[in-house]
Amino acid sequence: MDFLEKARHKAEDVVSQGTQAQYRNNPFFSSPPPPPPRPAAVTQPTTDSIFDVYADSGPETSSKSVFDVYADSSVDVTSRSGFDDVGTSTSSQDSKCTGEEARLTKYTQFYVHKNSVDFSICNYCYGSKILPYPSLCRQFEPYRATSDEDSTVCVFFLPRVLIMWQSECLPNDTLQPLLHYFQAAAHYEACDGPTTIKSGPYYEPLNGTIPGLAICPTCFEQFLHKTPFEFKFRMNLGNTTSSRWVCDMSQPFFRRVVKRLLEDEHPSFNDFAREANIRMSTPSCPGKDKPTTEFAKQFPGIMFATLDGGRGGVCKACYLDYVSNTPLQSVFGPIQLPSEHAGKLPCDLSSRISKAAMQFAIRRGDVQIWRKTVLAAERLTPCNGNHGVSTEELAGEKERVGELANCTSTKNSENFETSLSWRGRLLLNAIIPGVQAGNWSRLLEVAKGIAMEPPPCAGGNRGFTKDSGRRWLGRAAEDTADSNDCTIVFCEDCHARIIKGTRYAYHYSKDLTEAAYIARGDAGVFCPTYTKRTRALLREASETGQLAKFAQIWNYRTQLGKKRDSWIPILQNQMFQQQIAMMQTNQQSMLKGSAMMTALHMKGAASATETLMGFQGTQYGNSIIGFDHWTRSSANADMAWHNASNMQVGIGLADPSLMSNTNETLMQALRDEEAFKAVE
Incomplete structure (x- = not known):
């Protein structure tokens, strides 16, 4: 018997030992159609992934791309x-x-x-x-x-639209009720989703039937108003300081449950309350690559795996949110994890790519689409965003099999802040026709266009050295003392997007690659035209030929940038001084503690001596500790304790003006930073 069989039988034992009623009444644990024949028993490899725990022994697909x-x-x-x-x-x-x-x-x-x-x-x-x-x-x-x-x-x-259609439009042969509704709905405030904490009015179930459930007014109007469930809710004005909430109806789980139950001949709010309470009490997904350590109290150690014994397993929260009440619900079943795996396995539906693949798999009714996508995604390295990767890292990436080259080309539109964000939007728009209509030609066309573009601009996030192979173009001032002329160096990508094709492009198209690398050295060359404002000004100058106007603005921006950057070594020095002061403070604390401990030992020894010797007729001490000590050692010990107790500890002891100087320096640096941002 393989591991999957053992785990499933373990789950059946749990059900039969006291939780059978809960499983039977819960539609998410209801018995699915008979599964296909189980694969022959195999020896499972040791792994930390639930994919491998519930995998068959078939060979993995070896491919060079996700396609x-x-x-x-x-x-x-x-x-x-x-x-x-x-x-x-x-x-x-x-x-x-x-x-939807x-x-x-x-x-x-x-x-x-x-x-x-x-x-x-x-x-x-x-x-x-x-x-x-x-x-x-x-x-x-x-x-x-x-x-x-x-x-x-x-x-x-929308349930409300469907009910209004059936109860108000059809009987009267008119669409006016729905037209009035859409006219009013145009002024509804958009739902902020399940992650935005809000205050203000919201709807909640009557009598606390679903503790903690909150629904924004817009979702209530769309999903519950004019339905049989409408009068099971009341509005909470949310006018107390503790009234902070998120809209639960924005989650796919609650929407699917409401729509399914309202399709019944006699919709049961009790069924909705029971299923909603199950979801509300289910711990959230731990997130990508994190082990599932929290489980619902009534179902400890329960995760979900496919009934065919194939690879793939998800936490209960993701099962409810993305699989339950869909055509793939019957493909998954509950699994009782053995003790050696409980709390150690991640959820394979936690990543964004996994969720997207599941949505497509649900539409097609084929869980293999999701399973293979997640397996392929495991071999991909994460996108490094606008910062990119080093030349050495890129060379290493090309040697890896089955990975996509991430972020090595660019495309742009001025509707987006960066080349990469626009390139990503182009690819996304090209993928949608493939998903919805099977037309992948647009994706190939966009991908080929991107591959022909220069490397993407990294803006101020990263400097490039000569080994990157990047070209730098721009303008070198003929007279550096002339305020109506300027020197500006930018990347090939920005030149293609801003300068190329304009009337006065030749003013800003000099190849400055070698000069830029020599001037910047190991620090690397940064592209300064990374904001929409700068790009717009540079494009205007290149189109109109008004060099003097642009040069004055650019020189002023450069001056403010240098002033801002001049604070960097000063602030670094201040931080270094503070670290020294903290070290001195820690040392002072340790010295004080050591001195007090030494004085305490001295007092103990002196006290024992006084007890043995008694009063010898002479008293010892001084004006600070008094003259009532019977022995000199007792007086010395008391004085040592006094000195140790009064040792000063604090940053001010190392440099009394350090904190005030740091605050003043920081405020000046912030003012210069704000001045630069105003023209950046």
């Missing part, structure tokens, strides 16, 4: 089986409502009311709900995409 996980590399990406049928066939689109996922209107047919662009419905809902009623059908027209990125959602995913 190779899904298909043979000999097949063209644009026609790969498993992608080319997503959203392209009419039957696929019309099989169900598109739900925004779909590209270029690939998914929507209809919109002629008098309200907010009243958009998918092809399925139009055919099943609107088309049978000619008087209502005439009020809609096909949604026409205005751009390749144009997307929308079907409003029938």
Whole structure:
């Protein structure tokens, strides 16, 4: 019997030993359809990943890119089986409502009311709900995409819209109730999501049936108003200092549960309360690469794994949030972890890429998509963002098999702050048609374009040395004393985005690569045109030829930058002085403690001597400790204790003006920093 069988039987034993009722009543633990035959018993390797704990012994896929996980590399990406049928066939689109996922209107047919662009419905809902009623059908027209990125959602995913349609629109053969609703909804404040802590009015269940549950007014209007659950809630004005909350209805779990229960002939709020309380009492996911150490009290050591015995396991919180009440719910089942693995295994649904893969797998109804994506992601190194990687690190990355080259090319638009952020948006927009319509040609086109671009600008985050191979262009002032001329050096990427193609590009296109590397040395060359403001000014100068105007601004900015940077060694010296003062303080504390301990031992010895000798007719001491000591050693011990007790300890002892000087220096540096930021 393999490990998966043992673990599942262990879970069944737990259920039968007192928690059977809880499992039976909880839809998330309800018995799924009979699983496929279990694989033959195999010897599992020792591992810290739940993937390996519940894995079969099949060989792992060895691939050079994440795309190779899904298909043979000999097949063209644009026609790969498993992608080319997503959203392209009419039957696929019309099989169900598109739900609350925004779909590209270029690939998914929507209809919109002629008098309200907010009243958009998918092809399925139009055919099943609107088309049978000619008087209502005439009020809609096909949604026409205005751009390749144009997307929308079907409003029938909202419970309130669906109920108003059934109870108010159809009986009266009119769409006015919904049109009035969309007109009012345009003024609703957007829900801030499950991570933003807010104050103010919110809705909560009556009688404390679901302790801690809070719903923002907007989500209440969309999901609960005019439904059978509406009167199970009340508004809390949130006017106390302790009224801080987040909107729980923004979480996918609560939305799916509400929608499922409201579809019943007799919706049960008790069922909602029971399931909501289970989720509210479930500890949060520990996060990426962190072991799952907290479990619900009624289900200790429980995680979820696929019933086919394959690789993949998730914590209960992620199972409830991303898998329960979806087509893949029956694929997963609870697993009782043995003691040697409990609290040591991470959740394989904790990363962003894993969650995205699960959403796509749910749409396709194939858990293998999620499983293979997570396996491929384990071999990828994290993106280093705008800071990038060193030349040595990049050379090492190219030698690794199965990894993507992260952030080595760039694309840009002035709608974004950096090259990388715009490049990422281009790639994301190109991926969406592939996911929704199986059209991967756009992704390949964008990727090829990015590969032809210069390396991305790193701005002020990083300096580059000569071995990076980067080119630097710009302008060298003919007269450095002339305030109407300037020297400016920027990267090849910024030159391509700002200068190239402008009328006066030749003013700012001199190759300064060698001079820049010589001037900067080991510190590396930084690109100064990393803000929108600077790029706009430089582009204006290159387009209009107004060099003097730009030079005056740039020279002033350079002057403020040098003044700001001049504080760096001063502040470093202040920090060094403070560290010395702290060391002196610690030493003084240790010396004082040692002196007091020595004096205490002296007092003990002197006291014993006085007791043995008694009073000899002579008293010892001074004006500080008095003259009532019977022996000289007793007087010396008391004086030593006095001196030790009065030893000074504190930073001020090392340098009385240190703190005041530090504060004054810091304030001056901050003022210069703010002055530079104003023109940066």
